[in-house]
Amino acid sequence: MPYNADGGEWPLKAPHPKKLLTRQAGLFAEALEAETDRWFLWLPVLFAAGIVIYFGLPAEPGARMAAAFVLAALGVFVLARRTALGLACGAALLAVSLGFATAKLRTEAVRAPVLQSELRHVTVAGYVEVFEQRTGARDRLTLRVLSIGTLGPAERPARVRITLAGKTTHTRPGEAVAVRATLNAPPAPVAPGEFDFGRQAWFKQLGGIGYATGHVTPLAGVPPPPPGLRLWARIDQVRNAVKASILTALPGETGAIAVALITGDRGGIPQNVTEAMRDAGLAHVLAISGLHMAIMAGSVFWLTRALLAAIPALVLRYPIKKWAAIVALAAATFYLAQSGATVPTIRAYLMMTVVMVAILLDRPPISMRNVALAALVILVWSPESLFDASFQMSFAAVVGLVAAYEALSRRNRAPVPETSAAWRGLRWASALMIGTALTTLIAGAAVAPFAVYHFHRMTHFGLAANMIAAPLISLLIMPMALLSLIAMPFGLEAWPLQVMGYGIELMVGAAKWVASWPGAVTILPSLSGTALALIALGGLWLCLWRTRLRALGLVVAAAGLALAPPGDRPDVLIERDGKMAALRGVDGGLVFPPATAGTYSVEKWLLADGDGTDPDSLPASTPFRCDPLGCIGQARGKTVALIRETGALAEDCRTADIVIAPFKLGKACKAPRVVVDKTALSAKGAHALYIGALSIRTETVAERRGSRPWSQSRPASAADRGVNSGGSQ
Secondary structure, eight states: OOBOTTSOBOOOOOOOHHHHHHHHHHHHHHHHHHTGGGGGGGHHHHHHHHHHHHHHOSBOOOHHHHHHHHHHHHHHHHHHTTSHHHHHHHHHHHHHHHHHHHHHHHHHHTOOOOOOSOEEEEEEEEEEEEEEOOTTSOOEEEEEEEEETTOOTTTOOSEEEEEOSSSOOOOOTTOEEEEEEEEEOOOOOSSTTSOOHHHHHHHTTEEEEEEESSOOEEOOSOOOOOHHHHHHHHHHHHHHHHHHHHHHHSOHHHHHHHHHHHHOOOTTSOHHHHHHHHHTTOGGGTSOSHHHHHHHHHHHHHHHHHHHHTOHHHHHHSOHHHHHHHHHHHHHHHHHHHTTOOHHHHHHHHHHHHHHHHHHTTOOSSOHHHHHHHHHHHHHHOGGGGGOHHHHHHHHHHHHHHHHHHHHHTSOOOOOOOOOHHHHHHHHHHHHHHHHHHHHHHHHHHHHHHHHHHHOEEESOHHHHHHHHHHHIIIIIHHHHHHHHHHGGGTOOHHHHHHHHHHHHHHHHHHHHHHTSTTOEEEOBOOOHHHHHHHHHHHHHHHHOOSGGGGHHHHHHHHHHHTOSOOOOOSEEEOTTSSOEEEEOTTSSEEOOTTOOOOHHHHHHHHHBTOOOOGGGOOSOOSOEEETTEEEEEETTEEEEEEOSGGGHHHHHHHOSEEEOSSOOTTSOOSSSEEEOHHHHHHHOSEEEEEOSSOEEEEEHHHHHOBOGGGOOOOOOTTGGGSOOSSOO
16 A cells, blocks of 8 residues: 555555556457467458348448448558558458448349239249159249240249149259249248248249149240259259169158258158157258268268278378368269259358368368358358358357367377277277267257247257267268268169168157157247347357457357347237237237138247247137127237228227228228238238337338348339328327
């Protein structure tokens, strides 16, 4: 304690806030500079931030705005790069601007017409791109369009997807066909903030969705399909031959799963198997992704290297490791084509390509830098992938695993004494079990927030299921799948497929057993995008840094968890066609009119609300009072009328606070505080109403989507604009 001239104690003086802030900023800059070798890892994160900013805008930005953003960021980078901190900040801003510009460029590159109104019983002609044969559901056809009725090129979508009636259609990619169908634009979300299929369809150039009203017939006298489609047609012939060989050796659900793992065609898997795998935490097994690509390419790499190592002349003179990497990359390319080249498979292939190229360049094949490079390549190639559940979950798992094993590899290990062969085998088996458990725990924790956000589900016994399934997949199922592909040209695929089928039966049996455990799955309500972003950012901060700076990631993730519980939930949900509505009951759950069918909207509403009720078995008794003309219900003291026939207009418009109708009401219904009719629904999509003490706030899909290329809808007419709908009232 300091003393003054009189011997008294000087009082302690708190540091000035400005000095304290400057000191903390200096310490942060020093910590950041100590992590210079990890700066590159943040490049894809910042690039992704630019993509998020682009897609989060309420209106479509112009190309000049994107170019101006990049030029401004470049100027800041040039000016600030003289110091380490300035270089980091300038590079970060430049990466964000490039992500923004890349997303804009991608949106314009795929721009194609989208249907603006329903087309009924119109003749559609085009080349078959995808023919999906599905068990328990109708088959589907994706056509690259040649003509749709009398639509001109400026109105004609590039692609349409048509659901077929019956199971009599047999066609193949590349074939020119014609079919009568009813088409609509890709559907809007079922509620504000829910999954936007229209945005996904935009980037696939899928401008129309519908159902067939006639038979599919071959089309003669048309030009040959484009070269890419002809190549894919030949690949599909090979895939179909492989599929036939598999199903000959393995009929039933076992063969359907084998087909999914080898060709990527999951249409034949029974629904109960899909649900059991999902509830057991094994859904990732059925979708060809990084796991399958790693096992396939890794097995080829190991086998090729082992065979070459058996020849001393090659080992001593040539880089057989690099040769094995080239063979493994070729095998991965074949598997990519054989599996249907779906978006998740392409992402897995790009990651595997980065790994094999690293081996060719004498770099560590598995490193956080390679993961970052793969993510950056994928985001440049397909910025919209950032919002796909498969992209988020696969990279979350990989980043978590690489970070964990990087930390473990830095620990000093005591030398292992020489022991007997039996003891070494036991130690190897225990290490395998511990490694499998640790991998499952880390990957499960990393993907859990994304699973809740996208699917509203959390599985609780994934560790047990993966402890059983992981060795089966890695040591039996996928190696036998590879061996069957090698043996297929020689007609010897039957016995490896039989062994593979045995492993599949054990895996499915384990999945059904684990899924049947009480409490295997919890349905959780919607997680906000802000909460997910904070959790993801906190996890990345924790995984990408190495010094004590990483501890701040826990603080950021904790903030995300604090925001995770649902806030205000809608009191009234209105389907986009106005024929269905749900009210918030007195117990806090959603209630529906009697005899409500399990539609897609009902299913998604329940899941988003954290309700695991089967939409096909809703309670018969509800608070609604219904007659042939419509239904009346109560929500927070307000009367809600769901009108089905015009005969109910006079009474319901006089007594109800909220009126919902699947047809136009015009000026015939002025008394209610909120009116949502066909006009409002056509212009604004599904509605969510929040009832307060003095107001009723309306939120619509159109407001949440903004004015973007994939959200353009029919403009309201002058008569439509006179309808009382929307806003707080």
